[in-house]
Amino acid sequence: MQRLATELTIYPDCYLQIRRAKMTIFTDIAETATVSELKQTLGYILHLDPNIIRLISKGQILDADTKRLNECGITTKEARPQNPFQLEFTLKLDDGTYENVEIIPYAIQNSSSNDE
Template structure:
């Protein structure tokens, strides 16, 4: 079933949908398609501020079609790791 998500980072909000059997890594790849930020530089947080592990399914975090509806999407936090190249 589809789950509807609102991914928030500071003033940025992304609305998307996915299957409840989608892995966190697959969700990060969806975000990569939007923001052009690789999954290894993203960190997702569930509503209780627990870090979401790449290998887990969305439904493992309680994100199902019953809890994440189109009219009331579930909120996920997004942190982006800054990567700076060093020039020696």
């Protein structure tokens, strides 16, 4: 009889929600992938040079391209399909600086009351 593994790897990849302004990209990638590999994936999706992409996680810039995602706190335990890990990204401007992080909410709630 075959033994069942005590810890199943149900979610082998990290599920990510990567946002910029009104854009949201959902993708998955191994937690052992590097920041550079994630930038390459994002660049491929957006048809952009990965070198102009800056990733931000919880307010921290992921600037070490050789660092693995799990070293940045992005693991399969925090990045599940039903609750993807959120990252932001910005692009490098012509003058060498990066644009400011701007995330536009999905829906703007109307603060006025219609109960009149």
